[in-house]
Amino acid sequence: MTPQPPAWAQALVSLLVPARDRDSISGDLLEEYRETVVPQRGSRAANAWYLRQVAGFMWRACLPFGVALGATLAVREVIDATIPTTDNYHYRAAVTTYLAFGTYSLTGLHFGWRTDRTLSGGVVATAVTIVAIAMAVTTLVATTALLSAGVIDRVPSYEGLREGLDVPIAPMLAVGGVFGTLGAAIGRALRRIPRIDLI
Amino acid sequence: MSDVLGIFEQAVLLAVVRLEGDGYGRTILREVQRRLNREVAASAVYATLDRLEAKGLATSREGAGSPVRGGRTKRHFTATAQGLRALNDARIATANIWRGFASPLKGRS
Numbered sequence: 134m135t136p137q138p139p140a141w142a143q144a145l146v147s148l149l150v151p152a153r154d155r156d157s158i159s160g161d162l163l164e165e166y167r168e169t170v171v172p173q174r175g176s177r178a179a180n181a182w183y184l185r186q187v188a189g190f191m192w193r194a195c196l197p198f199g200v201a202l203g204a205t206l207a208v209r210e211v212i213d214a215t216i217p218t219t220d221n222y223h224y225r226a227a228v229t230t231y232l233a234f235g236t237y238s239l240t241g242l243h244f245g246w247r248t249d250r251t252l253s254g255g256v257v258a259t260a261v262t263i264v265a266i267a268m269a270v271t272t273l274v275a276t277t278a279l280l281s282a283g284v285i286d287r288v289p290s291y292e293g294l295r296e297g298l299d300v301p302i303a304p305m306l307a308v309g310g311v312f313g314t315l316g317a318a319i320g321r322a323l324r325r326i327p328r329i330d331l332i
Numbered sequence: 333m334s335d336v337l338g339i340f341e342q343a344v345l346l347a348v349v350r351l352e353g354d355g356y357g358r359t360i361l362r363e364v365q366r367r368l369n370r371e372v373a374a375s376a377v378y379a380t381l382d383r384l385e386a387k388g389l390a391t392s393r394e395g396a397g398s399p400v401r402g403g404r405t406k407r408h409f410t411a412t413a414q415g416l417r418a419l420n421d422a423r424i425a426t427a428n429i430w431r432g433f434a435s436p437l438k439g440r441s
Contacts, residue, residue, distance in 0.1 A: 150378070158378055160397060160404025161357035165374075167400050189375035 136171045138163070138183040148256050149190040152249035162186055194257050198240040199264025205232045206269035206300070213296045214276045215285065222296055236261070237309045241316020246324055254317025258309035266300055273298065337389075337422045343367050344380045345419055348390055348409045356395065356406040357381075381409060389415035 143159060150158045162183065170179040209229050218225065240261055241254025279285045337345065347363035348355050355363070361377045384390040395406040411419070 151382075154378065154382075154407060156397075156404040157357060157394070157407035158374075160401035160406065161361070162374060163404070164398075164401045165358050165361070186374045189373035193375050193379060 136167055136176055136179065138166050138180060142180075142183055142187045145187050145256070146190060148248060148250050148253040149187075149194050149244075151247050155248075191257075191260055194244070195240075195260035195264055198236055198243075198257070199261040200268070202233060202236045202261055202265035203268025205229060205236070206265055207272035210269055210273045211276050214273070214280065233305070234308070234312055237312035238316040240309075241313035241318075242320040242323075243316075244313075245317030245320025245322075247320075248317075249321055249324055251314060251317045251321055254320070255310040255314035258313025258316075259306055261313075262302075262305045262309045266302060266305070269300060336425075337418050340368075340376070341380055341384065342419065342422050344377060345384055345389060345411055345415055348381075348384075349411045349416070349419070351409075353410040354408060356408050360409065384415065385409075387414075388412060389418055 143163075146159050146162065147155050166179055166183055170182045174182065206229065209225060212225065213222065237258045240258045244253040244257050245251060247253075276285070343364050344360065347360045347367065350363055351359055357374070357378060360381070361372065361374055364377055365372050381390065381392075385392060390409050390411050392407045392409045395408045397403040397405045
Protein backbone atom coordinates (compact mmCIF):
# COMPACT_ATOMS: atom_id res chain seq x y z
CA MET A 134 0.00 0.00 0.00
CA THR A 135 1.33 3.46 -0.93
CA PRO A 136 2.12 5.53 2.19
CA GLN A 137 0.02 8.66 2.61
CA PRO A 138 0.40 11.61 4.96
CA PRO A 139 -2.75 12.50 6.96
CA ALA A 140 -5.44 13.70 4.53
CA TRP A 141 -6.31 16.72 6.70
CA ALA A 142 -2.67 17.85 6.67
CA GLN A 143 -2.57 17.64 2.87
CA ALA A 144 -5.79 19.64 2.71
CA LEU A 145 -4.29 22.27 5.05
CA VAL A 146 -1.23 22.69 2.80
CA SER A 147 -3.52 23.29 -0.15
CA LEU A 148 -5.24 26.09 1.81
CA LEU A 149 -1.99 27.86 2.67
CA VAL A 150 0.07 27.95 -0.53
CA PRO A 151 -0.45 30.22 -3.57
CA ALA A 152 -2.90 28.86 -6.14
CA ARG A 153 -0.18 28.76 -8.82
CA ASP A 154 2.11 26.58 -6.68
CA ARG A 155 -0.51 24.33 -5.07
CA ASP A 156 0.16 21.32 -7.28
CA SER A 157 3.94 21.61 -7.30
CA ILE A 158 4.36 22.18 -3.54
CA SER A 159 1.96 19.44 -2.44
CA GLY A 160 3.56 17.11 -5.03
CA ASP A 161 7.09 17.92 -3.76
CA LEU A 162 6.07 17.20 -0.16
CA LEU A 163 4.36 13.95 -1.14
CA GLU A 164 7.38 12.82 -3.18
CA GLU A 165 9.82 13.57 -0.35
CA TYR A 166 7.50 11.86 2.13
CA ARG A 167 7.18 8.69 0.06
CA GLU A 168 10.68 8.39 -1.41
CA THR A 169 12.88 9.60 1.44
CA VAL A 170 11.22 10.17 4.79
CA VAL A 171 9.07 7.00 5.07
CA PRO A 172 11.89 4.61 3.96
CA GLN A 173 14.40 6.29 6.30
CA ARG A 174 12.29 6.99 9.39
CA GLY A 175 9.09 4.92 9.16
CA SER A 176 5.46 6.01 8.80
CA ARG A 177 4.95 7.54 12.23
CA ALA A 178 8.08 9.74 12.10
CA ALA A 179 7.28 10.59 8.47
CA ASN A 180 3.83 11.82 9.50
CA ALA A 181 5.47 13.96 12.19
CA TRP A 182 7.86 15.34 9.53
CA TYR A 183 4.91 16.17 7.26
CA LEU A 184 3.08 17.93 10.10
CA ARG A 185 6.22 19.98 10.84
CA GLN A 186 6.26 21.12 7.22
CA VAL A 187 2.56 22.09 7.45
CA ALA A 188 3.28 23.98 10.69
CA GLY A 189 6.04 25.87 8.86
CA PHE A 190 3.59 26.98 6.14
CA MET A 191 1.01 27.94 8.78
CA TRP A 192 3.55 29.90 10.81
CA ARG A 193 4.69 31.89 7.77
CA ALA A 194 1.07 32.51 6.76
CA CYS A 195 -0.19 33.81 10.10
CA LEU A 196 2.86 35.60 11.48
CA PRO A 197 2.53 39.11 9.91
CA PHE A 198 -1.19 39.44 10.64
CA GLY A 199 -0.82 37.71 14.03
CA VAL A 200 1.88 40.18 15.05
CA ALA A 201 -0.27 43.11 13.85
CA LEU A 202 -3.28 41.97 15.89
CA GLY A 203 -1.06 40.93 18.81
CA ALA A 204 0.52 44.41 18.85
CA THR A 205 -2.97 45.98 18.91
CA LEU A 206 -3.99 43.85 21.89
CA ALA A 207 -0.63 44.34 23.63
CA VAL A 208 -0.84 48.15 23.38
CA ARG A 209 -4.37 47.94 24.75
CA GLU A 210 -3.17 45.77 27.68
CA VAL A 211 -0.44 48.28 28.57
CA ILE A 212 -2.82 51.26 28.32
CA ASP A 213 -5.48 49.50 30.41
CA ALA A 214 -2.95 48.57 33.08
CA THR A 215 -1.34 52.00 33.35
CA ILE A 216 -3.83 54.69 32.33
CA PRO A 217 -7.18 54.90 34.16
CA THR A 218 -10.34 54.95 32.07
CA THR A 219 -13.14 57.50 32.33
CA ASP A 220 -15.79 55.66 30.30
CA ASN A 221 -15.47 52.09 31.60
CA TYR A 222 -13.23 51.09 28.65
CA HIS A 223 -15.96 51.65 26.02
CA TYR A 224 -13.89 53.81 23.65
CA ARG A 225 -10.82 51.56 23.95
CA ALA A 226 -12.92 48.45 23.43
CA ALA A 227 -14.50 49.94 20.30
CA VAL A 228 -11.12 50.87 18.79
CA THR A 229 -9.65 47.43 19.57
CA THR A 230 -12.70 45.65 18.17
CA TYR A 231 -12.71 47.56 14.88
CA LEU A 232 -8.97 47.11 14.45
CA ALA A 233 -9.43 43.36 15.01
CA PHE A 234 -12.27 43.24 12.46
CA GLY A 235 -10.03 45.07 9.99
CA THR A 236 -7.09 42.74 10.59
CA TYR A 237 -9.24 39.63 10.16
CA SER A 238 -10.80 40.99 6.97
CA LEU A 239 -7.39 41.90 5.52
CA THR A 240 -6.07 38.45 6.43
CA GLY A 241 -8.97 36.86 4.60
CA LEU A 242 -8.67 39.20 1.61
CA HIS A 243 -4.97 38.45 1.27
CA PHE A 244 -5.35 34.68 1.49
CA GLY A 245 -8.46 34.52 -0.69
CA TRP A 246 -6.56 36.41 -3.38
CA ARG A 247 -3.38 34.39 -2.93
CA THR A 248 -4.79 30.88 -2.63
CA ASP A 249 -8.10 31.18 -4.50
CA ARG A 250 -9.70 29.29 -1.59
CA THR A 251 -12.43 30.87 0.56
CA LEU A 252 -11.76 28.59 3.53
CA SER A 253 -8.12 29.70 3.72
CA GLY A 254 -9.10 33.09 5.18
CA GLY A 255 -11.02 31.54 8.08
CA VAL A 256 -8.28 29.00 8.82
CA VAL A 257 -5.46 31.56 8.83
CA ALA A 258 -7.56 34.07 10.83
CA THR A 259 -8.02 31.40 13.51
CA ALA A 260 -4.24 30.89 13.70
CA VAL A 261 -3.80 34.69 13.74
CA THR A 262 -6.03 34.84 16.84
CA ILE A 263 -3.90 32.25 18.64
CA VAL A 264 -0.65 34.15 17.87
CA ALA A 265 -2.23 37.47 18.91
CA ILE A 266 -3.60 36.13 22.18
CA ALA A 267 -0.23 34.57 23.04
CA MET A 268 1.39 37.98 22.44
CA ALA A 269 -1.25 39.80 24.49
CA VAL A 270 -0.99 37.42 27.45
CA THR A 271 2.83 37.64 27.39
CA THR A 272 2.57 41.45 27.37
CA LEU A 273 0.11 41.42 30.24
CA VAL A 274 2.34 39.18 32.36
CA ALA A 275 5.39 41.35 31.57
CA THR A 276 3.48 44.57 32.33
CA THR A 277 2.23 43.16 35.62
CA ALA A 278 5.75 42.09 36.61
CA LEU A 279 7.20 45.50 35.69
CA LEU A 280 4.44 47.33 37.62
CA SER A 281 4.90 45.11 40.66
CA ALA A 282 8.67 45.60 40.58
CA GLY A 283 8.22 49.35 40.31
CA VAL A 284 10.12 49.45 36.99
CA ILE A 285 7.14 51.19 35.37
CA ASP A 286 6.57 54.34 37.37
CA ARG A 287 2.78 54.11 37.58
CA VAL A 288 0.30 53.09 40.20
CA PRO A 289 -0.94 49.72 38.90
CA SER A 290 -4.53 49.77 37.75
CA TYR A 291 -5.79 46.42 39.02
CA GLU A 292 -9.10 47.01 37.33
CA GLY A 293 -7.18 47.53 34.08
CA LEU A 294 -5.19 44.35 34.63
CA ARG A 295 -8.42 42.46 35.19
CA GLU A 296 -9.83 44.01 32.00
CA GLY A 297 -6.70 42.83 30.19
CA LEU A 298 -7.09 39.28 31.45
CA ASP A 299 -10.63 39.24 30.16
CA VAL A 300 -9.60 38.47 26.55
CA PRO A 301 -12.71 37.01 24.85
CA ILE A 302 -10.93 34.06 23.24
CA ALA A 303 -13.94 32.08 21.99
CA PRO A 304 -15.71 35.11 20.43
CA MET A 305 -12.42 36.21 18.83
CA LEU A 306 -11.94 32.77 17.27
CA ALA A 307 -15.51 32.81 15.95
CA VAL A 308 -15.42 36.41 14.71
CA GLY A 309 -11.96 35.85 13.20
CA GLY A 310 -13.21 32.80 11.34
CA VAL A 311 -16.25 34.64 9.99
CA PHE A 312 -14.43 37.86 8.97
CA GLY A 313 -11.49 35.88 7.57
CA THR A 314 -13.79 33.73 5.45
CA LEU A 315 -15.79 36.74 4.22
CA GLY A 316 -12.57 38.57 3.38
CA ALA A 317 -11.30 35.52 1.52
CA ALA A 318 -14.54 35.30 -0.47
CA ILE A 319 -14.03 38.93 -1.57
CA GLY A 320 -10.33 38.31 -2.31
CA ARG A 321 -11.23 35.29 -4.37
CA ALA A 322 -13.90 37.22 -6.28
CA LEU A 323 -11.37 40.01 -7.00
CA ARG A 324 -9.11 37.45 -8.73
CA ARG A 325 -11.85 36.93 -11.29
CA ILE A 326 -12.17 40.56 -12.31
CA PRO A 327 -10.38 40.89 -15.64
CA ARG A 328 -7.46 43.31 -15.70
CA ILE A 329 -8.07 46.46 -17.68
CA ASP A 330 -5.00 48.09 -19.19
CA LEU A 331 -5.74 51.82 -19.14
CA ILE A 332 -2.67 52.81 -21.13
CA MET B 333 25.12 47.09 -8.21
CA SER B 334 22.69 44.16 -8.29
CA ASP B 335 20.41 42.94 -5.49
CA VAL B 336 22.11 42.18 -2.17
CA LEU B 337 21.51 38.52 -1.32
CA GLY B 338 21.27 37.13 2.20
CA ILE B 339 23.02 33.86 3.11
CA PHE B 340 19.84 31.78 2.76
CA GLU B 341 19.00 33.40 -0.58
CA GLN B 342 22.53 32.61 -1.77
CA ALA B 343 22.17 28.96 -0.66
CA VAL B 344 18.84 28.62 -2.52
CA LEU B 345 20.02 30.38 -5.69
CA LEU B 346 23.28 28.38 -5.73
CA ALA B 347 21.21 25.19 -5.42
CA VAL B 348 19.16 26.35 -8.43
CA VAL B 349 22.38 27.00 -10.40
CA ARG B 350 23.89 23.64 -9.36
CA LEU B 351 20.79 21.76 -10.56
CA GLU B 352 21.12 23.41 -14.00
CA GLY B 353 17.47 24.17 -14.72
CA ASP B 354 16.24 20.74 -13.63
CA GLY B 355 15.86 21.71 -9.98
CA TYR B 356 12.39 21.72 -8.51
CA GLY B 357 11.14 22.24 -4.94
CA ARG B 358 12.19 18.88 -3.52
CA THR B 359 15.64 18.69 -5.14
CA ILE B 360 16.36 22.35 -4.30
CA LEU B 361 15.35 21.70 -0.68
CA ARG B 362 17.73 18.72 -0.47
CA GLU B 363 20.59 20.66 -2.08
CA VAL B 364 20.07 23.58 0.33
CA GLN B 365 20.04 21.19 3.31
CA ARG B 366 23.26 19.58 2.05
CA ARG B 367 24.96 22.97 1.63
CA LEU B 368 23.83 24.35 4.99
CA ASN B 369 24.30 20.97 6.70
CA ARG B 370 21.01 21.19 8.61
CA GLU B 371 17.33 20.43 8.20
CA VAL B 372 15.48 23.29 6.55
CA ALA B 373 11.71 23.88 6.50
CA ALA B 374 10.25 23.45 3.02
CA SER B 375 8.18 26.61 3.56
CA ALA B 376 11.38 28.68 3.94
CA VAL B 377 12.72 27.42 0.60
CA TYR B 378 9.44 28.07 -1.24
CA ALA B 379 9.16 31.56 0.24
CA THR B 380 12.72 32.31 -0.89
CA LEU B 381 12.14 30.93 -4.39
CA ASP B 382 9.02 33.10 -4.59
CA ARG B 383 11.04 36.16 -3.56
CA LEU B 384 13.91 35.40 -5.98
CA GLU B 385 11.40 35.04 -8.80
CA ALA B 386 9.69 38.32 -7.87
CA LYS B 387 13.07 40.09 -7.93
CA GLY B 388 13.82 38.65 -11.38
CA LEU B 389 16.75 36.57 -10.10
CA ALA B 390 15.14 33.25 -11.05
CA THR B 391 12.45 32.05 -13.43
CA SER B 392 10.30 28.94 -13.35
CA ARG B 393 8.46 26.66 -15.74
CA GLU B 394 5.93 23.91 -15.14
CA GLY B 395 7.07 20.30 -15.63
CA ALA B 396 5.33 16.95 -15.81
CA GLY B 397 4.08 15.08 -12.76
CA SER B 398 4.79 11.46 -11.80
CA PRO B 399 2.87 8.69 -9.99
CA VAL B 400 4.90 9.09 -6.78
CA ARG B 401 3.71 12.73 -6.66
CA GLY B 402 0.11 11.68 -7.19
CA GLY B 403 0.38 13.06 -10.74
CA ARG B 404 1.02 16.59 -9.50
CA THR B 405 3.16 18.84 -11.68
CA LYS B 406 6.65 20.12 -10.80
CA ARG B 407 7.93 23.68 -11.01
CA HIS B 408 11.49 23.83 -12.35
CA PHE B 409 13.66 26.84 -11.51
CA THR B 410 16.48 28.49 -13.46
CA ALA B 411 18.73 31.37 -12.38
CA THR B 412 18.55 34.46 -14.63
CA ALA B 413 21.57 36.52 -15.76
CA GLN B 414 20.61 39.04 -13.07
CA GLY B 415 20.60 36.22 -10.51
CA LEU B 416 24.09 35.09 -11.54
CA ARG B 417 25.31 38.70 -11.27
CA ALA B 418 23.84 38.95 -7.78
CA LEU B 419 25.62 35.73 -6.74
CA ASN B 420 28.94 36.96 -8.14
CA ASP B 421 28.51 40.28 -6.31
CA ALA B 422 27.71 38.45 -3.07
CA ARG B 423 30.85 36.35 -3.42
CA ILE B 424 33.03 39.41 -4.07
CA ALA B 425 31.45 41.25 -1.11
CA THR B 426 32.16 38.29 1.20
CA ALA B 427 35.76 38.03 -0.04
CA ASN B 428 36.24 41.78 0.53
CA ILE B 429 34.90 41.56 4.07
CA TRP B 430 37.31 38.70 4.89
CA ARG B 431 40.38 40.21 3.20
CA GLY B 432 43.32 40.48 5.62
CA PHE B 433 41.99 37.94 8.15
CA ALA B 434 43.61 34.57 8.77
CA SER B 435 41.33 31.55 8.60
CA PRO B 436 40.36 30.21 11.07
CA LEU B 437 40.32 33.27 13.31
CA LYS B 438 42.31 32.85 16.51
CA GLY B 439 42.01 34.79 19.74
CA ARG B 440 41.08 34.63 23.37
CA SER B 441 37.74 32.98 23.94
